[in-house]
Structure formats: C-alpha cells, structure tokens
Amino acid sequence: MDFTPKDPDFEARVRASFARQPMMETLGATMTDVRPGTVTIVSTIPPGTLQQQGSTHAGLAFSIGDSAAGYAASSLLPTGNEIVTSEMKIHLLAPGRGERLVATGRVIRPGRRLTIVEADVWSEIAGARTLIAKLMGTMVPVPLVEPTT
Amino acid sequence: MDFTPKDPDFEARVRASFARQPMMETLGATMTDVRPGTVTIVSTIPPGTLQQQGSTHAGLAFSIGDSAAGYAASSLLPTGNEIVTSEMKIHLLAPGRGERLVATGRVIRPGRRLTIVEADVWSEIAGARTLIAKLMGTMVPVPLVEPTT
Amino acid sequence: MDFTPKDPDFEARVRASFARQPMMETLGATMTDVRPGTVTIVSTIPPGTLQQQGSTHAGLAFSIGDSAAGYAASSLLPTGNEIVTSEMKIHLLAPGRGERLVATGRVIRPGRRLTIVEADVWSEIAGARTLIAKLMGTMVPVPLVEPTT
C-alpha cells in the first residue's frame, strides 16, 4: 500500500528514535530502508543472540521484526509522536541461521488510536534468503518523550 | 495445574540447556525456579536492553517470557528432547521499568506434537511488582541436538 | 481483579446490547452472569454450529468467547459507549462436545483507548466440564450506535 506521510521529516525522526534504542545496538541491528509505512532493519546476528541449538533466539527475530513494524507505524505519525507496541504475534517458520537477519515492517491499516502492522523476517547466507518469521500486531501512538540528556 | 514429569532429571536437563543460551546472558537473565510445567526466569535489565523511552524493549519481555514458557514445556518432555517455539503472542500491558523483570512460564496443555503455554512478566522495584506482559503460544518438541563441544 | 463500574446501569446496558445481536440467537447463546469486568455466555450448541467431525466449529467457541470478552470490556465503560473487537487470538485445546459451551470473559487491563481481555470456554456434559478454548485480545470503545427502529 502507498501512504502519504503527515510529517515531511518522518525519516529523520524515525532514524533519530532508532539511534536512541540501546537494544538495537545489542542485537547488532541497523536501520536500512525507511519509506512511508515501510521500514527495514538488519541484524548481523552477534554471538550473544543465539539459543542453545546455535540458531538465533526467537527473541532476536521478534525484536527486530517488532521494531521494524513499530517504526513503519511511526513513519506515518504527525511530528511529536512515537509508537509503543500493544500486542504482537510471531510465527517462527524456520531456524534463523546465516550472516544476517533482515526484517521488513509494513503498515496494514494506519489509525489515530491504533495502527495494525506486519513484518517478515528473513535469514540471508551467501546471497540466498529464507523466510524465518512472520509477525502481525497492534501499535499505539503516544506523545514523543524527548530525551532528557 | 499439576504435572508429573516423564524425565526424573528434568531440572538438570532444563538448566543445562538454559546455560547454553548466549541470548539469556546478553539479557542478564538467570533461571530461578524450575518445577514440572512451570519455570521462572529473571532479568536484571542490562542497559543494553532498553528502548528509546528508557523502558525495557518489548523484545526483552518477549525473550524471557518465551524462554520461560519454552522451558516449562521442556520440563515435561522425555529425556532426549527439547523445545522450539512455533508461535507466540505477547500483550504489553505496562512499561517495563525497575530493578528486574520476572517471567513465569506455565504449560496449559502438554502434548506429543505440540504444547500450549503461557507466561506472565512482571517488573519489580523496591519489592513492589507490576504485571507488564502476558504471552500465550505454541511449543513443538524436537530431538535434542547435543552440543558439539 | 475487582473493577468499579463507571456506569451504575452497566448490567442493563450490556444485556440490552446482547439482546440486539442476531448472531447470538443463531448460536443458541444466552448471557448468564454480568459483573463488572466479567461476563458469562452459554450456548446450547444448536446442530447448525457443528463441523464435519461432529464437534463444535471453532467459530462457535470463538464467537461466544469473543462476545463474553467484549461485554466484559463494555461493562466497565461509561454510558453511551460500546465495544468492537480489534484483534483476538484463540487456542483450541479440546474438541467441543456435550450439552453446552460456557464462555467467561474477563478484563485484564481496562483503558480509555483499548481494553485487553481474555476468555475461557468450557464444554459441559453431565455436570463435568472441560476447558476447550482460551482467548486473549484487544477491544476498542466506540460511541454507542442507537438502534434506529
């Protein structure tokens, strides 16, 4: 779906918020693509994100999928707002292994009180990719809390 | 609900698997209580698990809730098996703030092919606690993959 | 949890809304208990609600569980409001068979913009009951649309 952003500076706002998330650094995550209603986050799969079988922990796919979906919702908000997750469901479809995980979040239905989102998470190795997770959930806009420096 | 474990050494097996999860160390998580069908995991909320508002990232509550629920399912398996998450839904009910997060996972219905689980996640500060998340999902037993040392 | 209703006539309001739902009559459903934040709906399992194996269709447990949860949320609203479902997850735990299904919905966390709810659905036969489904979801308050008759 094509969306028209309400905030012309949505990309800078979204990237600034992402940069203030320590969890994303812990997960080796960077924000690559930011478009109205669609955001992509990539994780380098640091060793500290694995589970007992050597695959990525479900929490890694969840975290970057949830953040990608949340920032997709955030990209459509007026300035002065940000997003919190209300609920999210994830299906794990295949073990997460490889060089990196790529999560793309999309807005399904934007709204003033709540925004419905989804995300796909892929693992990539040697240029080939596998769909490892799908998420669908509910994001809620809240007034932006400025960093207090 | 009361469950009878099929593996008398379930606690040692569950704790050994947990100890091999690098993600849990990254999240400052330790396994406290292990009983048949019920497991508790506590996180000290390392600074690297926060989001942009200074609360815990949704991925922290998800990760420890998912692991607590998964090990609750694992505790009821015969020896030689472990658990992977098939799907999980989380509701975030309040911001995660405080000294630590405590996740308790429980089996709702055990099964040979799939086990239905739930988890509650609490934040604690100065002895008071707040329910910050509830999870419900599906775990699937798989043959144990031995660590290859 | 104990909740204090904002509308002293919540029970009459909730029962009047239920009575205007043709779907509930189709499903042989009546509203039994109505308390602040908790509502019970019972279905007599009409033959037209079965699936191909002779058990109740997943849609029956969903419909009465969703309605019980929605009216539980509605019971806590100020007058002039009602509830629509935003999202709902159901786990089917056992086949629905017997004389009737009983769904109890409860509010987990009330809110001005959205209310988090859950429901349990039981089948009953000869006085014994089996938990057949659990639901957890999100309800949204909307202004009451008066019947136009």
Place this chain on the structure above:
Amino acid sequence: MDFTPKDPDFEARVRASFARQPMMETLGATMTDVRPGTVTIVSTIPPGTLQQQGSTHAGLAFSIGDSAAGYAASSLLPTGNEIVTSEMKIHLLAPGRGERLVATGRVIRPGRRLTIVEADVWSEIAGARTLIAKLMGTMVPVPLVEPTT
C-alpha cells in the same frame, strides 16, 4: 506460493468435508475456489450473523476465514487426513457490511505436524470490495473421521 498436492483427489475430498459442516450452511457459506494450498469461501451474510450495530459479527469473519485457511491446509494433505485448528489470530480491520463476505485462505508453510496458514476476508458491495479481516494461525493434521451414517 505454488504447492504440489499429495492427493490427486484433493478437491473432491475438500469439497466433501465442507459439505458435511452444518456451521457453514448456518453462515450462508459456500466453497468457491479450491486450488492446492488456496481455498475461497463466500458467505451471503444471513441476517442471523449480524451483531448489535448491524455489521457482521466478528465470529462470521473468523468462521469463514478459519475454514478457508483450514481447507487450504487440508488440500495439501495425503488422502485419509483432515485438519483441525490449533490456534488462530484475527485482526478486524473494518466493519463487515455489504452483500457478501469473501474469505481466501492460503498455506504459508506446510508441515507434517503442523501447517501455518493465513486468510484475508473481504466485504463486497456493488462490485467494490474492502479488506475487513486478516487471520494467521496453526492447523494440525489428524486422521480422517469417516461419517458414520
């Protein structure tokens, strides 16, 4: 995705099972398209499927979406099997109004122990259609129970 059916008579098997579901007749539902991994079910929205605001009850979109997704999973099974729903999440995106609801279910990932599915539900009026619901869930194959008549 393109799937190769394991049962050359999958369409006849799926349609025969659907015909034995009294709930589908109650909901004015017919099965239109049946392809490997994709099934469409249409409801004429009988008056007995509405809720108190005159829109379709959430249970109608759930029931036909769940059945479309379940039969999509069933279409890929070997002969002698059928499907039961383990869990399903539905997002309601818009009120269901119009001449009919159309639900298309699809397999996301088939499996021997469980199949992951999704469904979209549309309302149609005067040839225009609106997406009113999205579902994602887990189906479990079970041995076919033959009708005993």
